[in-house]
Amino acid sequence: MLLAGPVLIAVGTALPGRAPAEGSCAVDLLPAVLLMSVGFAAAMPALTGLATSGVGAENGGPVSGLFNTTQVVGGSLGLAVLTTLAASGTKRRADHGHGAAPATAGGLPPGLPHGGGDRDGGTSSGGGPAGPGKPT
Structure with missing residues (x-):
C-alpha cells in the first residue's frame, strides 16, 4: 500500500x-x-x-502531532505557491487577450499539469489573442 x-x-x-x-x-x-x-x-x-x-509509547502523541502538523503546513505552503503561480500566469494570459477560460486553464507555468487542452497560446480553443475566426 x-x-x-x-x-x-x-x-x-x-x-x-x-x-x-x-x-x-x-x-x-x-x-x-x-x-x-x-x-x-x-x-x-x-x-x-x-x-x-520506532517511537516509544511515551513519545507517540507528540510525534503523531508533529507528523500531522508537518502535513498541514506542507500542504498549505504548496497550495500557496501554486496559487500564486496560477494567479500570475492567468493575469499575464488575460492581459494578452486570452479569454477567461483559456487564461485560467493555462495559468500554470509549462511543465506543471493544467487543464484546457490549450498548449499553443490560446489559439486552439478559438479564443486566442486575435479572437475566433480571425487570423492569428
Whole structure:
C-alpha cells in the first residue's frame, strides 16, 4: 500500500491536466478525484505508521502531532505557491487577450499539469489573442 497509494495520487493529480477548458466535472474531474481519494486512503495509514514506528509509547502523541502538523503546513505552503503561480500566469494570459477560460486553464507555468487542452497560446480553443475566426 505504501507504493500503490502515491502512484494513484500521482495519476489522479495528472489527469486534470488533460481536461478541456470547457470540460465536465463528472467526466473530466471525478475520475481524478476518485483516484486521489483511493490513493490517499491507501497511503496515509501506511505513511503514518512508518512515521511513528520506532517511537516509544511515551513519545507517540507528540510525534503523531508533529507528523500531522508537518502535513498541514506542507500542504498549505504548496497550495500557496501554486496559487500564486496560477494567479500570475492567468493575469499575464488575460492581459494578452486570452479569454477567461483559456487564461485560467493555462495559468500554470509549462511543465506543471493544467487543464484546457490549450498548449499553443490560446489559439486552439478559438479564443486566442486575435479572437475566433480571425487570423492569428
